[in-house]
Amino acid sequence: MKKRLLIAAGIAALFIVTGCSNQPTLENAQETNQTAAAQQKAQPANAQNNGETNGTETVNTENANVQEESITGETDKKQQFVKNLAEVVVYFDFDKYNIKSTEWPKVEKLANLIKDNPANYTVRIEGNCDEWGTEEYNYALGLKRAKTLKNALVKLGVDPKKLTIISYGELNPVCSEHTKECWSKNRRDNFTYLP
Amino acid sequence: MIKKIIILICAVFLFADELVITKYFNDKPKIEINFHGNNQVLKILKMDLTVLDHFNYSINNDGNATYRFEFNYSNKRLLVKYYEKNLLKLEKIYKSNSYAYFPFLVHKAVYDINRWFNMPDAEFLIRKVVYSMLVAPKQSNIYISDYTLSYKKRIISGGLNIFPKWADKAQNIIYYTALKRAPTLYRLNLRTGKKEKLLTSQGMLIVSDVGKNKLLLTLAPEGQPDVYEYDVLSKKLIKITKYEGIDVNGKFWGDKTVFISDRYGMPMVFSKTFHGSVTRVLYHGKNQVGVDAYKNYLVISSRESDNAFKANTFNLFLVNKNDDSLKRLTFSGQNSYPNFSVDGNSIMFIKRENFYSKIGIIRLNENKVFYYPLPKILQSFDW
Numbered sequence: 087m088k089k090r091l092l093i094a095a096g097i098a099a100l101f102i103v104t105g106c107s108n109q110p111t112l113e114n115a116q117e118t119n120q121t122a123a124a125q126q127k128a129q130p131a132n133a134q135n136n137g138e139t140n141g142t143e144t145v146n147t148e149n150a151n152v153q154e155e156s157i158t159g160e161t162d163k164k165q166q167f168v169k170n171l172a173e174v175v176v177y178f179d180f181d182k183y184n185i186k187s188t189e190w191p192k193v194e195k196l197a198n199l200i201k202d203n204p205a206n207y208t209v210r211i212e213g214n215c216d217e218w219g220t221e222e223y224n225y226a227l228g229l230k231r232a233k234t235l236k237n238a239l240v241k242l243g244v245d246p247k248k249l250t251i252i253s254y255g256e257l258n259p260v261c262s263e264h265t266k267e268c269w270s271k272n273r274r275d276n277f278t279y280l281p
Numbered sequence: 282m283i284k285k286i287i288i289l290i291c292a293v294f295l296f297a298d299e300l301v302i303t304k305y306f307n308d309k310p311k312i313e314i315n316f317h318g319n320n321q322v323l324k325i326l327k328m329d330l331t332v333l334d335h336f337n338y339s340i341n342n343d344g345n346a347t348y349r350f351e352f353n354y355s356n357k358r359l360l361v362k363y364y365e366k367n368l369l370k371l372e373k374i375y376k377s378n379s380y381a382y383f384p385f386l387v388h389k390a391v392y393d394i395n396r397w398f399n400m401p402d403a404e405f406l407i408r409k410v411v412y413s414m415l416v417a418p419k420q421s422n423i424y425i426s427d428y429t430l431s432y433k434k435r436i437i438s439g440g441l442n443i444f445p446k447w448a449d450k451a452q453n454i455i456y457y458t459a460l461k462r463a464p465t466l467y468r469l470n471l472r473t474g475k476k477e478k479l480l481t482s483q484g485m486l487i488v489s490d491v492g493k494n495k496l497l498l499t500l501a502p503e504g505q506p507d508v509y510e511y512d513v514l515s516k517k518l519i520k521i522t523k524y525e526g527i528d529v530n531g532k533f534w535g536d537k538t539v540f541i542s543d544r545y546g547m548p549m550v551f552s553k554t555f556h557g558s559v560t561r562v563l564y565h566g567k568n569q570v571g572v573d574a575y576k577n578y579l580v581i582s583s584r585e586s587d588n589a590f591k592a593n594t595f596n597l598f599l600v601n602k603n604d605d606s607l608k609r610l611t612f613s614g615q616n617s618y619p620n621f622s623v624d625g626n627s628i629m630f631i632k633r634e635n636f637y638s639k640i641g642i643i644r645l646n647e648n649k650v651f652y653y654p655l656p657k658i659l660q661s662f663d664w
Contacts (some may be wrong), residue, residue: 181547221444221661222487222499223541223548223570226506226527229484229572233504251504252460253485254560257441257660258418280462 167203170280174199176235176275180216183230185238189209193235195244196277208280211235216269221255228253235275250280300503310398311337313346318354319594326352328429328639329391334647335400350394354510359386363397363549371397375491381434384427391456401646405622405664409452410629411445412662421660423457425471428629428664430640430653436471447661450623455663456488456496466498480511480518489531489540497531497538505634521553534574536604541572550581563600565607570595573628575621577602580610580628597643599631622664629664630654 174196176189184194200209213228213235232251240246258276261268302591314330323340330338339346348365357380363371373393375386387407397588410426419636425444431634441460448454453472456479459465466479480486489508496511502520508521520568522528524544531540537552539562544551550562550569563569566583573580579600597610597619598606610616615633622629628643638655 140453164307217658222489222530223527225485225487226499226501226529227500229504229506230527236504250463251484252464254419254441254460255443255660256658257421257460259416260418 140174171277178273179241183234193238197239197244200244208250210278210280211251212276214258215256216272217256225253225255309337314340316352320355325387332651361390384431402624404624405627408664410664415658420619437486444487444661446491448651492533499529532574571617571622573619575625580619
C-alpha cells in the first residue's frame with residue numbers, strides 16, 4: 087500500500103513539475119545577446135499553477151471500512167442532516183439583504199434543524215448574488231445576506247459558535263440564463279455542513 | 282472646414298453614442314509601415330496603432346511617407362527598422378522564448394515608436410493584465426494577458442481565486458484571494474513561485490487598492506464589511522470605516538480614501554481623510570457601485586435608470602477634483618469595474634450589453650473607446 091502511495095505521489099509530483107511552464111519573456115533591442123536558455127536560468131521558477139488542482143491529498147480507505155459497521159447509524163443521521171441543510175434556500179430581493187416575510191418560515195425551520203443536532207459541527211452560511219453590480223459591492227451584499235441570516239438564527243436560539251459565514255458574490259450561480267427569474271434564483275443563502 | 286466636418290461625422294458614426302471627438306484628429310504624425318510576417322502579428326499591430334490613436338498610419342501602401350517603419354516578424358523574432366526620409370535611423374530587435382508571446386513583442390515595438398515621437402505616454406501597451414475568470418460555479422482561475430487579451434496564461438487554478446492585483450510596478454508579484462474554508466489573502470511572486478499567506482478573515486477579504494507599502498482591504502472579521510489599511514512592512518491593520526452597513530472598494534485618493542458605502546440606503550461613493558468625517562463625493566445617479574482613483578480624478582460607475590434591469594443601466598463618469606467637473610464617458614449598457622491605467626491616460630472597464638460582456642478601453646485624451654469581446658464572465662482584473 088505504501089509503495090502504491092509513493093508511486094501516486096511521484097506521479098503527482100511529476101505533474102506539478104511539468105505543469106510549471108516558463109513564463110515567456112520579452113527581450114528588447116538592448117538584450118538581444120541573451121539566449122532563451124540564459125533567460126530561463128535567470129528565472130528558475132516562474133509563474134505557475136499553484137498546485138491546488140493537482141493537490142497531493144490522498145485518502146486511505148482501508149481503516150474506514152473497519153469503522154463502518156459501528157458508525158453506520160450516526161453516519162445515516164449525519165447524512166440526512168447534511169441533506170436537509172442543503173435543501174434550505176433563503177431568497178432575497180434585488181440589492182437587499184433583509185429577510186423577506188415570506189422566507190421567515192424557512193429560517194425558523196433551519197434554526198430548529200440546527201438546534202436538534204447538538205453534535206460538534208459548523209454550518210457555513212453562504213451568501214450569493216445575481217450577476218448585477220460591481221464585484222466588490224456584490225461580495226459585500228452576499229456577506230450581509232449571510233450575516234443577516236446568522237443574526238436571525240442566533241435570535242432563534244442557535245449557538246453562534248456553530249455558524250460561520252462567507253460570500254461567493256456572483257461566483258456560485260445555480261442558474262446562468264439572463265432572465266429575471268434566473269437572477270432571482272441566484273440571490274440566495276445556502277447552508278453547508280462543515281465537520 | 283469641409284474636411285473637418287467629414288472627419289467629425291465619420292468619427293461619430295464609428296464610435297456612436299460614446300464620446301465627442303475633439304482634438305488630435307488632424308495633427309497626428311503620418312507614418313507608413315512595411316510589414317512582413319503572419320496575419321496574427323499584423324492584426325495585433327493594427328490593433329495597437331488603432332487603439333493608441335497617435336498616428337495616421339498606413340500599412341504596406343508603398344507610399345513615400347516621411348516616417349517609415351519596416352516590421353519583419355519570423356521565428357519568435359521581430360526586427361523593426363526606423364526610416365526618416367528613406368534614411369535608416371534605428372534598428373531594434375525584439376525576441377521571446379515562446380511564439381505565444383508575440384503580442385508583447387508588437388506592443389513593445391509600437392510603444393517604442395510612440396516614445397520616438399515623444400507622444401503622450403502609452404504604458405498600457407506593454408503592461409500585463411491580470412484577471413480572474415469564472416470557468417464554472419465555484420471555479421475561477423487567474424490568468425495573465427496582454428491588454429488585448431490575445432495572449433493568455435493561466436497562473437492559478439483550483440477553487441475560487443479572485444480579485445488579483447499587481448503588487449509591484451514591475452508586475453512580478455500579485456495579491457489575490459483564495460476562497461477556501463475562509464477567505465485567505467496571498468502574495469505570489471510570479472518569477473520565483475514564492476507564495477506567502479498574508480491574512481485570513483471570516484466573510485470576505487479583498488485587496489481593493491495597492492499603494493506604496495500600504496494596501497486598502499475590504500475585510501469582515503466579524504461579518505461586517507469595512508475598509509481597512511494594511512501596512513505591508515509592519516503588518517499593522519487599521520480600520521478606516523466604521524459603519525454597520527456596507528463599506529467596500531477603498532481607493533487611495535491623495536490624502537483621502539474614497540470608498541463605496543450604502544449608508545444612504547443605496548451604494549454611493551464617499552471620501553474620508555484619515556481622522557476626518559465622511560463626505561459624499563458625487564450627487565448624481567441613483568446607485569454608484571464602482572470607483573477608481575488617479576491623482577485628482579475619479580471614475581465612477583453610476584446607475585441612472587429607475588428600472589434596475591433596463592438596458593441603459595450603469596454609465597461611467599469622470600470626476601475632476603481640481604475643477605469640480607463631471608464628464609460622462611459612456612452612454613449605454615451596463616458599464617462597471619472602471620480601472621485607470623498606471624499613467625492615467627486610459628480606463629479599462631467591463632461592459633455588459635444585450636447579455637454579452639466585453640472589455641472596454643477608454644482613451645481619455647483621444648476621446649475614444651474600444652471594445653474586445655469576452656468569452657466568459659470576467660470576475661475582476663488589474664492592469
